[in-house]
Amino acid sequence: MIEQIIENKLQEVKSLARCPYARTKPILKPDFSDKVNIIAELKSKSPSFGNFNTNVLSLIESYSKYAKAISVLTDSKYFGGSFEFLHEVSKKTNIAILCKDFIIDKKQIDWAAAAGADIVLLIARILDKNKLKELYDYTYELGLKALVEVHSFKDLEKISFEAEFLGVNSRDLDTLNIDKQTAKEILSHLSAPVKIAESGIRDKSDIEFFLPVANVFLIGEALLKSNNIEATFRELLCL
Template sequence: MNILEKIAAHKRVEVAESKEEVPLEALELLPHFKRKCISLKERLQQFSTGIIAEFKRRSPSHPEINLEAEVEKIALGYAKAGAAGISVLTDEEFFGGSLDDLMQAREAVNLPLLRKDFIIDEYQIYEAKAAGADVILLIAAILNRNQIARFAKTAKKLGLEVLLEVHNEEELERSLMPNLDMIGVNNRNLKTFEIDLENSKNLAEKIPAEYVKISESGISETVAIKELQKSGFQGFLIGGNFMATNDPGKSAAEFIKELKG
């Protein structure tokens, strides 16, 4: 069982408990549920840098990135830095996040927010909407084609955009369908945790033009982004590179300034 399978197995237990504690009808009554979402896709098409700055405290490969991080302060820093959007890790067991982090980020900034989690049930899509997300992540490696289609349709019904994450050509080919807005290529090998930016470049030409292309994981230098832009990427999800510093907002600002420079 690789780490992704382990996370998905735990998530099924977690979601079952959440359904017991907070029924779907209760989620629909929360204030953000009726809020009109902000388009991340449009912002990535408009922003020359396309940085999606991520908030996360830890990960399976890096257990202590920034354990005391304050989401409101960092979200404001990312917004001031000029990020096109913000990704918020809401998984608690493996990443130290929560839906409260997403809600605090929503109160702090008026940017598109991605709920970064491991969605294996439609209930989580309703959770995302109720907590203030604009975009959900669907991970092809843990979902079959029917699940992706069903979850994407539910997201669209709620006004959310959909980012589909793939790791290889097989996942990409079996997962392309309507109701997806963005395709993210994860440069991390989930079996070895090795990073290879060539993964994004190799898959770029196989992603149809109707989808905004996003490169995820392992981006730490502006030169890498400039190379990826040549392959048609408009979004770049960066987390650890900012979060591992004393001031993630400042680090993002310096990175974006250099990228524009």
């Protein structure tokens, strides 16, 4: 799965033109100081679920009320997103935006910054050690933050710098299987200022499972499938 995604992304980056946007809003830094902090995800579809029959733009008001940041998928083929979509979201919220994509080139970071992102996802699994460092440094040169994502202890070996935001994805990008126990074990070994649990977080019990080792949770499916978004947020936030 991941090889197909990267092959498609390489072609996409080659055809990426100059970004037409000029950033008009200041770069925001998320406040992750609460016991439970949510990064709420917006996407039209996913390989693990299929299409979400939801008007995702209608969720922005609730996301902005309860979440500390909004994750916006900009990959088009597999997640139905775009930088144009990120730009639209940025105009409708006053909280930080995470650009979530398979970032392999500085051009993508330029687009993310111009479209309104405040944080950029960098996936260790798809980058070699030098490229990860190069893209991390470039992200911070632009004034943005980087969320460095790992899935295994092997991924951690690629990180040669002190990452401010470190996330552990419970989902294997090849098989799409979820392994929360391994993710929790990896999180317990991290010393980053901000530790983020990603994927497979469906309800309060999953939050409680990760709370000893993380206090930021990237949540998509549970919110996108919810029939009562505010009630779902209150449960997840233990309110």
